[in-house]
Amino acid sequence: MGSCSARIEPHEVDGHLSAGFYGRDVVEVAHDLVGTWLQVGSTGGIIVETEAYSAEDSASHSHRGRTARNASMFGPAGHAYVYRSYGLHWCFNIVCLPGSAVLVRALKPEVGIETMYRRRQVDDIRKLCTGPGRVTSALAIDGGLDGLPLDRPPFLLTRYLAAPAVIAGPRIGITRDVDRPWRFGLRDTRFISRAFR
């Protein structure tokens, strides 16, 4: 049988990004997610900032193995990992290879903007989805969505910008492995949580 022929995994199915897209090196996926469309229910926008966290990375929740909180990081690629940060905020991640995930840090708001203003209680569009805790607040993401697949409602993740200009730099808010340039951002946008150096 012809088991030696390479099989090309499609990265999109009916417009949705698929398991073949997510099940790659987390740094590549974090880079490639910049410029994609993320929608949850009626709210969403363009992903403009991400960070990669891998299994061999001491800044990652998965570094010391599986716990109740991080179990979704060891589940299927293309599912959500949602965790509580600093006891208050939720953070939304996209699971890649086992023990790795991409943190979504910022969106450019595009749809459901009035709903997002109502949820966020702010008057500045840059405070809607600029920052990981703000993204989950605006899109109503909480622990109830932890572990769910991203290729069906309430999620919608699709390619959007054709050839986004992506820049890279060190991650934010971590104390270990601080020098890895695993934060990615869209170059020409004001919806980034902090400037790249």
Add this chain to the structure above:
DNA sequence: GCCTCGATTTTCT
């Protein structure tokens, strides 16, 4: 604009 501080869950020492 900058800085400091406090809220609260999860994990580790």
Add this chain to the structure above:
DNA sequence: GAAAATCGAGGCC
């Protein structure tokens, strides 16, 4: 007991 992949408010310049 303390630190962590954060945010918003209040004080100051």
